[in-house]
Amino acid sequence: MKIILTAFWVSSLLTTLALAQQPARVLGPRGSVVNNPERGAPQTHMAYVINATSTPAEFGAVDLRSGGFVQIGPDLPSDVGDGLVQGPGRSLLSLGFDGKLVAIDPFTGQTSVVGETGLGDCSTPASPCGPDSANWIGVHDGHYYVTDFANNLYSLNPNTATTKLIGSTGIPAITFVPFSQNPDGSVNVFGEALFSHAGKFYAYFSTQAVNFTTGTYTNLIPGEIYEVDPATGHARAIAPASSNYSAINTINDTIYAFDAILGQVDILDPTTGDATPVSTLDASASVITGVAAAAPRRCR
Numbered sequence: 001m002k003i004i005l006t007a008f009w010v011s012s013l014l015t016t017l018a019l020a021q022q023p024a025r026v027l028g029p030r031g032s033v034v035n036n037p038e039r040g041a042p043q044t045h046m047a048y049v050i051n052a053t054s055t056p057a058e059f060g061a062v063d064l065r066s067g068g069f070v071q072i073g074p075d076l077p078s079d080v081g082d083g084l085v086q087g088p089g090r091s092l093l094s095l096g097f098d099g100k101l102v103a104i105d106p107f108t109g110q111t112s113v114v115g116e117t118g119l120g121d122c123s124t125p126a127s128p129c130g131p132d133s134a135n136w137i138g139v140h141d142g143h144y145y146v147t148d149f150a151n152n153l154y155s156l157n158p159n160t161a162t163t164k165l166i167g168s169t170g171i172p173a174i175t176f177v178p179f180s181q182n183p184d185g186s187v188n189v190f191g192e193a194l195f196s197h198a199g200k201f202y203a204y205f206s207t208q209a210v211n212f213t214t215g216t217y218t219n220l221i222p223g224e225i226y227e228v229d230p231a232t233g234h235a236r237a238i239a240p241a242s243s244n245y246s247a248i249n250t251i252n253d254t255i256y257a258f259d260a261i262l263g264q265v266d267i268l269d270p271t272t273g274d275a276t277p278v279s280t281l282d283a284s285a286s287v288i289t290g291v292a293a294a295a296p297r298r299c300r
Contacts, residue, residue, distance in 0.1 A: 059071070086293070141196065
């Protein structure tokens with residue numbers, strides 16, 4: 001019975017995801033059904049995610065209301081990194097740990113390399129992992145941006161992967177190799193995000209030392225939300241936030257934040273940092289390192 005119910009739930013989740021991808025339609029003249037790119041788009045509570053709960057990471061979809069997760073396609077290659085955004089075409093984009101821009105087909109989960117960003121490599125223990133290492137990707141007002149470990153802001157060409165330095169954000173730098181171990185057995189992790197909401201460009205940053213054996217964690221740099229000037233890169237701290245977030249993005253004009261310690265999805269107010277829990281994540285997808293809306297496709 002459990003196997004039957006699980007199969008039914010996965011099938012329902014995939015059906016919901018497929019329906020979210022259909023063009024918006026309304027009744028036209030004499031009752032005909034026509035595509036409407038401006039109005040009548042169905043709201044979806046589905047989001048594409050990078051699930052880093054296990055190694056290798058997985059690409060899939062989360063139902064934000066229930067926390068349910070379903071994997072799409074094969075396991076992700078090790079070069080797929082942090083952050084997930086809608087590309088200019090059908091594919092989603094992520095910034096690879098090795099400094100490459102990676103495209104993900106949302107229907108198959110297959111990945112391909114768009115090109116070299118010019119940012120540094122921090123994909124293996126032998127990598128340099130310097131201040132110019134590739135960090136996060138985000139979109140604001142139709143423009144693409146990435147950061148490095150020093151939290152400099154760069155513009156990104158999503159078609160060629162080329163980047164151009166804009167300036168320092170002033171957000172604290174990542175000064176350790178992610179998952180490097182401390183003498184007490186804890187490991188160093190960070191949380192970051194670039195997201196847009198109500199015409200403003202935001203960033204989030206925190207660092208923690210997490211002991212997976214004891215289940216304890218220590219905040220190193222407490223979570224903070226910043227407002228970023230995309231013209232200069234300068235970031236202004238505006239509100240403290242939970243230090244537990246591993247990914248944040250705007251879905252249907254609502255900001256969703258993924259709490260990797262509590263394994264839950266929150267709705268976040270960027271002006272105050274206040275959060276409202278909305279669902280508990282599937283235990284197999286408690287650490288989300290990239291999230292993008294499963295937005296309806298629109299015909300032109």
